[in-house]
Structures are given as C-alpha cells and as structure tokens.
Amino acid sequence: MLNINGLHFTFGQKTIFTDLSLxxxxxxxxxIIGKNGVGKTTLFRIITGIYRxxxxxxxxxxxxxxxxxxxxxxxxxxxxxxxxxxxYLDIVANSExxxxxxxxxxxxxxxxxxxxxxxxxxxxxxxxxxxxxFALTKPIIILDEPYNGxxxxxxxxIKHIIKTNKTDKIVILSSHILSTITDISQQxxxxxxxxxxxxxxxxxxxxxxxKLMQVxxxxxxx
Amino acid sequence: MINKIIALLRLRIWQIWRTLRSVGWGLLTIFLVxxxxxxxxFLHSVLNFPHLVxxxxxxxxxVIFDFYRKDKLFxxxxxxNHISLSCYFSIEYIFLTLxxxxxxxxxxxxxxxxxxxxxxxxxxxxxxxxxxxxxxSKKTIKFAPLTYFELKxxxxxxxxxxxxxxxxxxxxxxxxxxxxxWVFILLMTLxxxxxxxxxxxxxxxxNGFVFDKIKKYTFIFMLIILPQSLxxxxxxxxxxLIVLYTIICIFSALVLNIVLKYASYTPIYHASGISxxxxxxxxxxxxPGGVLITIGYSIWKYIIAEKNIRLLYA
Numbered sequence: 001m002l003n004i005n006g007l008h009f010t011f012g013q014k015t016i017f018t019d020l021s022l023x024x025x026x027x028x029x030x031x032i033i034g035k036n037g038v039g040k041t042t043l044f045r046i047i048t049g050i051y052r053x054x055x056x057x058x059x060x061x062x063x064x065x066x067x068x069x070x071x072x073x074x075x076x077x078x079x080x081x082x083x084x085x086x087x088y089l090d091i092v093a094n095s096e097x098x099x100x101x102x103x104x105x106x107x108x109x110x111x112x113x114x115x116x117x118x119x120x121x122x123x124x125x126x127x128x129x130x131x132x133x134f135a136l137t138k139p140i141i142i143l144d145e146p147y148n149g150x151x152x153x154x155x156x157x158i159k160h161i162i163k164t165n166k167t168d169k170i171v172i173l174s175s176h177i178l179s180t181i182t183d184i185s186q187q188x189x190x191x192x193x194x195x196x197x198x199x200x201x202x203x204x205x206x207x208x209x210x211k212l213m214q215v216x217x218x219x220x221x222x
Numbered sequence: 223m224i225n226k227i228i229a230l231l232r233l234r235i236w237q238i239w240r241t242l243r244s245v246g247w248g249l250l251t252i253f254l255v256x257x258x259x260x261x262x263x264f265l266h267s268v269l270n271f272p273h274l275v276x277x278x279x280x281x282x283x284x285v286i287f288d289f290y291r292k293d294k295l296f297x298x299x300x301x302x303n304h305i306s307l308s309c310y311f312s313i314e315y316i317f318l319t320l321x322x323x324x325x326x327x328x329x330x331x332x333x334x335x336x337x338x339x340x341x342x343x344x345x346x347x348x349x350x351x352x353x354x355x356x357x358x359s360k361k362t363i364k365f366a367p368l369t370y371f372e373l374k375x376x377x378x379x380x381x382x383x384x385x386x387x388x389x390x391x392x393x394x395x396x397x398x399x400x401x402x403x404w405v406f407i408l409l410m411t412l413x414x415x416x417x418x419x420x421x422x423x424x425x426x427x428x429n430g431f432v433f434d435k436i437k438k439y440t441f442i443f444m445l446i447i448l449p450q451s452l453x454x455x456x457x458x459x460x461x462x463l464i465v466l467y468t469i470i471c472i473f474s475a476l477v478l479n480i481v482l483k484y485a486s487y488t489p490i491y492h493a494s495g496i497s498x499x500x501x502x503x504x505x506x507x508x509x510p511g512g513v514l515i516t517i518g519y520s521i522w523k524y525i526i527a528e529k530n531i532r533l534l535y536a
Contacts, residue, residue, distance in 0.1 A: 050295065070303050078296035082240035083233060090229050091300055159529070 001025055001061060002047075002140060002170050008055035009039075009046060009195075016042050017195035020056070026139070029162060029171040031181030035190035040174045041075060043191070044142050047172075048072045060140070068092065071138040075145045077129035085120070085128050092132035101196040101202035102135035109154050122149035130158060147180050159163060159184050178209065223306040227313060230297075234314070245498045252515065253502050273330045280319055280337050284344040287318075289351065304349045310343030370442055376415045391450030398461045401454045404467045408447075409475045409504045413497035416479040419487065432484050432527045436477055443476055471507045471516075478503055478520045483528035487534065 007020040016039040024030050032040050045051045047058060049067035058065045079088060089106065093099035106113055109127040117125060130146055143162075147155050162171060163184050175181050181188060189198045190208060200208045242250060271377060301307040304414075316323075319341045327334030363381065366374040377384045387407070394401030428434070447469065454465045481498055506512040 048299075067298075067443070072299060074295075078293060080233060080237060080293065082237045087229070087233050087236070089232065091226060096304070205306075 002040075002065065003059045004047070004056065004143075005059070006056040007046065007053075007058075008017060009042065009051070010054065015195070020195050022189055022197065024140075024170045024172060026168050026170055028186045029173065029184050030189040031185040032172060032174040032191065033176075033178070033181060033188060035142060035193075038191045039195060041144055043092045044072065044074075044144050044172075044174070047140075047142065055123060062214060065140075069138060070140045070142060071136040072142045073129050073133045073144060073146060075148065077125060079117040079128075081118060083117050085111055085115060085117055088128060089113070089132050089135075090118060093135065094137070098135045098137060102131045105131035105135060108161075109157055123151055123154065126150050127154055127158070130161075134161060139168070140170045141172070143171070145174055145176065147175055147177060155180065178212065223301070223309070226300060226306075227310050230300075230310060231313070231317070234313040234317075241498055245502055249499065249502060249519075253506055269325075273326060273333045276322060276326060276333060277336050277340070280322060281340050281344075282465070284315060284319070284340060288315075288344055288348050294348070294351075298349065307349045309344045310345075311348040312342045315341035315345040359535055371420070372415050372418055373439075373442065376417060388446065391447070392453055394450060394454040394459045398454060398458045398464060401450065401458075401465065402468060404450065405447075405472060406508070408472065409507070410501065412479045412504075413500040416483045417497070430528070431531050432481060432524060435484075436480050439476055439480060440473060442473065447472060467510075467513070471488050471504075471513055473508060474513050474516045474520065475500070475504055477524070478516055481520050481527045484531050485523045487527075487530055 002024040004020060004022045007017050009015075009017045009020075021042075032043065034040055042051065046053060047065070048070050060069060061065075076089065085106065086103075089099055089102045093102055101111070106128065109131055111124060111128055111131065113121075117128065120128065126146065127148055130143070133143075134141060146158060150158065159180065162173070173185075182202075184206045186202050188205065188208060190200065190211075191200045192198070198208075198211075297307060297310065300308065316338065319337055322335040323334045323341070325334075326337055363374060363378055366377070368374065387404075391401070391404045394404060451465055451469055455462050458465075482500060503516045507516050
C-alpha cells in the first residue's frame, strides 16, 4: 500500500497541492487525470523524489518510500544520441530475466531494436521506454502519459500488457484520453485547480464522465 | 551494477564511433589533413602552459560539464542507489580526463593525482545536483515574425543571454581577436538555432523554398552582425581582410545550416549527425581558405535540399 498524506507543494508563490492525501493498493491500476498544468507530472516527480518533499509524507507499506522502489516513465523519456533500441533495454534492465521480458514487450510492440533510437518516431520512443520500464521487477510503476503519440494498435497492446502483468504491483498512470484510463483502472483520482482531488472507484466512472461533460457543456462557444 | 557500468561505457564508445560515422569519413579525412597544421601548434602551446593551470581548468570544465549534462535523471532511474550512480559518474570522468591526468602524471605526478582526484570527486558529488527544475519559462517576442521562427524561438528561450552575447560583439573595439572569438561562438551556435523544424502545416512549399529561406536569413543576420563588423573595421582598419573573411564565414555557415536542415528533412524524425557535420565544416572554415570547402559542400546540399522538400511537400 502506497500512502501520500498531507502533501503540500509550492513553486515559488504558486501553490500546487495543499494537504493532498492519496492511497494506492498493490495489484491495482490507478489513473490520475486533470487538465494541463494541474500538477499531475509534479505529483509524479514528488513521489519519485525528483522534487524534494516540502510537507507531508509518502509511505509504502508503513515505511518511508525509497525512490529505488519505483519505475518511472516520464512524458518525454530520455535517450542518448546514437543509441540503439536494444542498448536502451540492456541499460535499463537489472537482470537477464528483466531484459528478456523487455525484449518480448518490444517485439509485440513492433519495435526495431537494431535501429538507432534517433530514427524512432515519438510513439516508438514511448513504446521503447514502456517496454523497458514495465519489465522491471519494481513494486511501484508510474507511467506519465504512456499513450501519448502511440498508434491505436499499440495503445491496445500497452493496455493489455498493463492489465495482464500488474499482479502485485502498484500501477499509477496519467492520460488525457479518458477511455485509456477507465478501460483498465480500478480507481481514478481527478485533480482540479488548487490541488483538489476527487476519488472515483470503477463503479462510479460514469459519474466522472458526466462531470467532465458538464464542464464541456458549460464552456461551449456560442 | 558492474554490468550496467560496462554497458554504459560500451555505449559511450559506440556513440563516438557512430558520431564519427555520421559526419562521413571523407569529410573527416579532409578535416584531419587540413587541421594538422593548426592542431599541433595549438596542442604544443597548451602543453607549454604552467602545469598547475590544468588543475583549476579541469575543475572548471568538469563542474560545467556535470552541471549541464542532461542524462542525470535517466541515470538516476537506471541505478539502484546513489553510490552506484556516483561510481559510474566517477569512472566516466576518469576516462574523460584520462589524456590530461595521464600526461601530467608522467611529468608532474602531484598535478596528475590532483586532476584524478578532481574527476573522482566531481563524479561522486554529481548525484547531489539532480533534483532541479527541468522546465523553463519562455516569454514571447511579439515583434519578431514567425518567418524567422528558428531564431525567434532560440532567442525567446533566453533573451537576456542572447542580448548580452550580441552586445559582447562590440568588445572587438578592444582587440580584433575578441571579434574572431565572438564570430566563432556565433558559428557554433547556428546548428542549435536551426535544430527545430517547421511542422507540416507551417511548410508552405513553393519553388525555391530553401533559397527564399536563405535570402530572408541573410538579411536578418546582416542586421545582427553589421554594427559589430563595422566597429571592428573602423577600430582595426589594418585587419579589414580578417573581418571580411569572418563575414563570409558567417554567411557560408548560415547557408550550410539551412541547406543541411532541409537536405535531411523528413516529417517523421530528425536526422542525426547534422550538428556534427556543421561543426566540422565550421572548424574547417577557420583555416584560411577553408570556407571554399564549406561553400562547395553547401551548393551540393542545396540541390539535395530543394529536391527533398519538393518531393515531400510539392
């Protein structure tokens, strides 16, 4: 169980989160949604320790969370110039087993591992990072917009891989396409301006859709 | 951990090999043959520096390199803990400074050891400086038209530094060498300026698209460098030929960067190795007469660029 309690975070004068509390269970997929700039990526960066925790606590199974327990895929994964796909998988994997799994994922995602990553499209880069990270035997996996730029077929494939391989992991993902989250998640946190959070379990996802539709209706031009 | 370090170091060697290959062996050979004349005297003068200078110089360069490297977050996610990460950085920096500390070790062992220690320490402290803000705020320069979007976007990322750099060009009043150094930095910046591509919607193809772009940028660059060039000629009239040569270099480099960009343009991905080719040809230009090689290369690439854009967008 991963618990975030009383999180407070500011960027200079701008407050991103005030007393934010979230919890994530093992074997569950949790979606994080919210409009651009609301703090989804910031939240991930705080959890992974990239940003220093200003106030509050992040606990995993009763202990302080260590970043080494997390596999994090950022929105724009980093790749060295003149690096081949296979070399990336080789560097990220911690064991031969993990490497084998990542190669399998890459092969179902149709990635040419012998090609330079420089020649990959945005979606292919995303898929490569996903294949490498999801193969890691880490208890917490965070995917920041994993479907961004990915073709439809691979989108389905990624969803299938996440769904069938989550087992005892905590999977947290963000996306701007609601169906990519509602299709596989057991719970969703909807973050709104000022760091306010609404929690939805999968039997209440229709309420979330209704709420989003209301926002759209209220902003219609003319 | 050891396997990862080996894999990363192996990748670094491959990167060097692939970078060289991307430049093209022919071009590289021309560069090596031409540059022998000025590389050896330069190396000789560097080696004649007081050996103690290498200690602060190495420290300065290592800290700058470490601060600006972009792979820290990635490496942090790759290694399990800070100690493994520190070890990797240290090993990488030991290799990076190898020629310096090895040379000093045989001539001045204490200096050699100090440089080695600097490399290890910089590497060891490197993970401390990871968690910093990765985003930058950008202010739009409204009066600059989108036609010059490459330059516009480049300046918008750091207008103050750009302005200070532009103003620094007037320091050529003090010494002509400062003007040459200023032009050199400008030339090396050009590949970075022209790194960004138009989206497909922005690229309204017409006959002579690349030529039109060259014309527009020639005009804007003339405005940018004219005050500094005129002040250099005015204050150092005896060096007017040098100033004229550097102006030719600037415009040749400008043309080169534009044609290289469109010669290798595809809507799917950015072509790799362009900045390396541009960098090598820029260095060649600094050798007297070297500009002719750049001009010849640019003409060849210009024909390819026009054909390429026509093929993709006509």
